[in-house]
Amino acid sequence: MKALILAAGYATRLYPLTENFPKPLIEIKNKPILSYIVDKLKPIEGxxxxxxxxxxxxxxxxxxxxxxxxxxxxxxxxxVFNDGTNSAHDRLGAIGDIEFVIKNDALEKRDLVVIGGDNLFDAELNEFISFARKKSPNVTVGLFDIKDKKHATKYGVVGINREKRVISFQEKPKVAKSSLIAMCLYYFPRETVGLISEYIKETGKSDTTGGYISWLCKKKPVYGFVFKGKWEDIGNIHSLCKLDEHYCQFIKEVNS
Incomplete structure (x- = not known):
């Protein structure tokens, strides 16, 4: 099994902090976000x-x-893979980057865990992997209930049934049906890896993972695993401030 961490974005919402520094290497409590993510991978068998x-x-x-x-x-x-882009204007998008690594690292025959490089959560991944393996060869999406429908409109909003099958997926809707959101964490069994290229060819889109999952739900079963504990998407400087007081001082300096 292999993990793919998405770290090719330009994090313009965090400028000037990330203008010349990658968001996944921002330190929280003196440790890069990427290191927290890889720590979560260590206990996974295989x-x-x-x-x-x-x-x-x-x-x-x-x-x-x-x-x-x-x-x-x-x-x-x-x-580390370089997707060859130089700015937000020519970026490949999350799905484009996944396809890029699949083709350049011969991943068609490997089960793949994909994680956003700005995801911080305190739950362990073993339960997620165990659930996903039972649902294989279907895709599993990591979900989190943020308890706020208004805030959920910033994410992909997901509906699941009793069997945890995804029955609806709204990508950043104006009005959210629920507060259950996709947290940029996916398990792609090897049987499904090739579908990513099929999606790009069929739709011409390569930006969001949410767009791909929404498309896939209409073709095959997709399942959702709801994480408990804490989760934070590092989307702006205020989310950083919640995790590390050092960035609260940064906000004051930028605004002064």
């Missing part, structure tokens, strides 16, 4: 490699992180 896909702008600094961090993740080989 997990032997974690690929990080980034862009030309941040490739060197992320490669340095991987080289320096490899000693801390002895059983998981770290690899």
């Amino acid at each position: 997990m032997d490699e974690a690929a990080v896909v980034t862009n030309s702008k941040f490739y060197d600094v992320l490669t340095k992180w991987a080289e320096d961090s490899q000693k801390d993740f002895k059983n998981i080989k770290l690899k």
Whole structure:
């Protein structure tokens, strides 16, 4: 099994903090977000490699992180891929980046866990993986109830039935049907990996993972696993401030 961490965005909403520094390497309590994510992968049976896909702008600094961090993740080989983009204007999008790594790292025959590089959560991944393996060869999506329908409109809003099958998926709707959202965490069994290229060819879209899941739900069963505990999507400086007081001071300095 392999993990793919999405880190090719340009995080413009966090400027100037991320103008010349990748968001996944922002430190929370003196530890990069990426390191927290890879820590979550360590206990998973069969997990032997974690690929990080980034862009030309941040490739060197992320490669340095991987080289320096490899000693801390002895059983998981770290690899960094450069998608060749240089700005938000020519980015491949999340699905485009997933397809890029699949083609460049021969992942068609590997089960794949995909995680957004700005995801922080305190739950362990073993329950998610166990659930997803039982639902294989179908895709499983990581879900979180943020308890706020208005706030949920910023994300992909998901509906599931008693069997945990996804029955609806709204990508950033104006009005959310529920407060259950997709948290950019996916389990793609090897049998489904090739469907990503099919989606891009059929729709011409390669931006959001939500668009892909919405398309896939209409063709095949997709299941949702609801995480408990805490979860944070690092979308802006205020979400950082909630996690580390250091960034509250940064806000004051920027606004002064």
